Amino acid sequence: MDDLSKIWTDGPQETLTFDCLREVKVRNCKSLEALFPYWVATSLTHLKKLQVESCEIEEIVANGGDTPHSNTTEDLFPELTSLELRVIHCNKLNMLSFTASMNSWAQKYDQQDLSNQEAHSSFERDFPNFERLLLVNNNIQMIQDENFPDDIFSKPIALTLACFHDEKAVFPSIFLLERFQNLQSLEVFCSSFEDIFPDEGLVEEGKHPVLENLRKIKLNELHNLKRVWREDSLVSKILQSIETFEIWDCPCLTTIFTTVASFQNLMKLVVKNSSGLVHLVTVSTVTNLMHLDNMTIIGCERMKEVVANDGNGEGKVISFGNLRFLTLQDLPSLECFSSISSCTFRFPFLRNIKVEECPKIKTFSKGTLSTPLLCALSA
Incomplete structure (x- = not known):
């Protein structure tokens, strides 16, 4: 819908509420500048999943005349459980909608000079159902620049890393290991990484937490991926817990399994559209x-x-x-x-x-x- 510029009216409609809406998906709306007016966003009290892809939007929640100056994150989407926001290839949206709230939270965090423990409690209160998250390169840089406490992201159980398009992009291993200790599912999507967990320093025992709860890895549209990971002790520990492993559209990948008995609990394997593979595994x-x-x-x-x-x-x-x-x-x-x-x-x-x-x-x-x-x- 290339010509759609608005979904809702700017002014509040007393007879119109959206408190039963559970899921919103928007795709290929090139003229849409903002997804929700503030009055709509505040009525989405039961929204659980929000997906936006290939649009030209600048804001998820419009900052218009109906937006109160006292706006805080707890006003919006109190039941949102999926932050896997597919704002992939939305060029005008520099940050995911979650990071707009994160920026607001970060300012409050800085102004109040909270301790790490107080900051963590504040974050848990403002994002009570924080379970799924998608991050692109800019988001990671923002999080690092804002100096969030490392354990702020201990709650998400599913993470997607996407759109690292720079040919020199390096997989953010340490960022991931230091912040997402309870992660159960990891997807790496549409990026230029040549390998996953490439850092040689990760071999040092005890230097970084191991993703002990990680059960699923999906690698999708990684057109430069030449190997999945280096062979070192930490990576071996991570692989031991994996139950589902999916590889989609990785044409440069020629070898998947390079180590013996790394996937001790692997139950489901999916390999799609990876033209570099002549065989799946050796004896x-x-x-x-x-x-x-x-x-x-x-x-x-x-x-x-x-x-x-x-x-x-x-x-x-x-x-x-x-x-x-x-x-x-x-x-x-x-x-x-x-x-x-x-x-x-x-x-x-x-x-x-x-x-x-x-x-x-x-x-x-x-x-x-x-x-x-x-x-x-x-x-």
């Missing part, structure tokens, strides 16, 4: 997949096989002991699951295999295959 690193319940590989045009031989496959028995669902889709170069004829592959709980748009595949495995519970094969 030496296949132990990363031993606890998988669900594996999905889609649109990796150069992938020839899932498990490749690196010289260590002779006579091995490889068991995917928990795998129940396997999807292989739109893989034009895929010839088989594995070409290792001397290996035995066991899938004791595999129930469903979906193979679609894989024209070169003639046989599932050239080695011995055991699938006692297989009940559905779609091709």
Whole structure:
């Protein structure tokens, strides 16, 4: 809707309330300057999710004639639980709407000269349901410049880092580790990072907190990503707790699993549209997949096989002991699951295999295959 300039009237409407509204999504509104007048924003008492993408807005909440001078953050969105605000590619909006509130809070924090403990209590009061957050490069710089206490961000459980477009951009490892200790889900989106957690200093034991609660990592549209992470002790500890790992649209990535037994609890793996991958894993690193319940590989045009031989496959028995669902889709170069004829592959709980748009595949495995519970094969 390129010509839409307003959604609501500027002046308050006594008969019009939005207290039942739970979710707002706005996309591709090029003429929209502000999303909510203040009178609308204050009525959104049950809003839980707000998503804005590819617009030209300058403000989430307009600073107009109906805005009181005493405006504080606790007036707005008291039940907002998702701050995963997709204001990606909104060129005029320099900060996410949350950071407008953050700036207001920061000014109050500075003026009142609060201690760290008092600041944390103040933040908890002003942002009572703070669970999900998206940060772009400018947001991180603002947070660092304002000198927020490190534990201010201990409450969010889901974080998206996005739009680090500078070719020299470096993944903000230390920023993340020092501030988001309770993180359960991390997405890195539409950025120029060449690797994740690249800092060599992270290997020092005890120097930084480990993301012990992190269960999900999603890497999406990272077109320069060459490796996922360095092999060091801290990264290994982080990977041990991961249960879901997704890689979407990372064309320069040629290797995912470089270490043995790093993903001790990995249950779900999704790899999509990553054309640099010729195989998913080697015999030496296949132990990363031993606890998988669900594996999905889609649109990796150069992938020839899932498990490749690196010289260590002779006579091995490889068991995917928990795998129940396997999807292989739109893989034009895929010839088989594995070409290792001397290996035995066991899938004791595999129930469903979906193979679609894989024209070169003639046989599932050239080695011995055991699938006692297989009940559905779609091709």
